[in-house]
Amino acid sequence: MSGQSNKGTAVVTGASAGIGAVYADRLAGQGYDLVLVARRADRLEDLAEKLRNAYDRKVSVISADLANDNDLRRVEQAISADDSVTLLVNNAGLGGAQVVATADADVAERMIKVNVVALTRLTRAVLPGLIARNRGAIVNIASVLAYDTSFGGIYSGTKAYVVNFTEALQREVADTQVKVQVVLPGATRTDFWEIAGSDIDSVPQEIVMSADNLVDAALVGLARGEAVTVPGLADPAKLDTFLGARQVFFGSLHANKPAARYAA
Numbered sequence: 001m002s003g004q005s006n007k008g009t010a011v012v013t014g015a016s017a018g019i020g021a022v023y024a025d026r027l028a029g030q031g032y033d034l035v036l037v038a039r040r041a042d043r044l045e046d047l048a049e050k051l052r053n054a055y056d057r058k059v060s061v062i063s064a065d066l067a068n069d070n071d072l073r074r075v076e077q078a079i080s081a082d083d084s085v086t087l088l089v090n091n092a093g094l095g096g097a098q099v100v101a102t103a104d105a106d107v108a109e110r111m112i113k114v115n116v117v118a119l120t121r122l123t124r125a126v127l128p129g130l131i132a133r134n135r136g137a138i139v140n141i142a143s144v145l146a147y148d149t150s151f152g153g154i155y156s157g158t159k160a161y162v163v164n165f166t167e168a169l170q171r172e173v174a175d176t177q178v179k180v181q182v183v184l185p186g187a188t189r190t191d192f193w194e195i196a197g198s199d200i201d202s203v204p205q206e207i208v209m210s211a212d213n214l215v216d217a218a219l220v221g222l223a224r225g226e227a228v229t230v231p232g233l234a235d236p237a238k239l240d241t242f243l244g245a246r247q248v249f250f251g252s253l254h255a256n257k258p259a260a261r262y263a264a
């Protein structure tokens with residue numbers, strides 16, 4: 001039987017594979033109890049059993065399709081009612097390099113539902129409890145493709161949403177002890193690529209990270225209270241420069257009349 005965790009419970013979506021499965025392992029190792037969410041119940045159950053045995057933690061499983069409204073609400077209800085929740089890792093996601101003119105509209109919608117809608121609703125489900133208890137964290141998994149549209153606008157658009165949404169969330173909780181982190185993985189060796197119809201072996205291997213390294217780095221960032229974690233970025237000054245330039249740019253976007261070049 002597991003002992004009571006001081007760390008509370010971490011909810012990890014997309015825990016049946018890849019990055020989410022590594023998060024589940026590392027967080028159990030850090031002393032969190034777990035709620036694992038994904039569609040493939042058999043994989044979740046296998047992982048849960050392995051983690052219970054390895055770390056003596058409480059691990060429960062919710063099999064749910066986060067693109068399905070009823071399933072999503074079921075997860076929301078379960079995690080919003082659980083006062084032990086201290087961490088939500090919004091990791092479940094799917095990708096693809098579809099261009100809009102030829103994309104399967106239903107696939108695109110599923111991508112938006114999982115990457116954007118579920119992430120938003122699950123955040124909404126746990127945030128009031130975290131704020132009320134003044135503890136805990138939300139980790140949202142975006143992608144470096146939030147800043148690059150060359151692989152198609154649908155996936156990139158969903159991840160740009162995750163970045164902006166999370167940044168605004170950081171402002172919301174700034175006066176609390178609640179932490180909010182956005183993680184931007186680059187190419188990471190998981191099933192994601194094959195599911196998206198791409199081949200990770202076609203990517204230069206010097207830019208492909210393992211899921212183990214990615215998650216370990218992201219957790220170091222979280223422990224340090226980092227708001228934006230880009231595990232593959234060697235020089236953090238580049239992120240500061242980028243974000244600073246964006247602020248300067250934004251500061252120049254407002255005027256009470258159109259710029260002279262738009263004179264009719």
Ligand SMILES: NC(=O)c1ccc[n+]([C@@H]2O[C@H](COP(=O)([O-])OP(=O)(O)OC[C@H]3O[C@@H](n4cnc5c(N)ncnc54)[C@H](OP(=O)(O)O)[C@@H]3O)[C@@H](O)[C@H]2O)c1
Nearest residue numbers: 014016017018019038039040066092093143187188190192
């Ligand atoms: N791998 C990369 O190169 C890379 C790069 C940047 C960002 N990311 C992001 O990292 C996150 C994790 O990706 P990964 O690389 O670990 O991919 P993965 O190995 O394919 O794992 C994706 C996880 O999401 C779950 N999932 C997918 N659709 C779902 C749905 N409708 N409902 C519930 N769960 C669903 C999957 O579980 P089930 O199939 O069992 O439902 C699986 O556990 C994603 O948000 C992805 O966008 C990945």
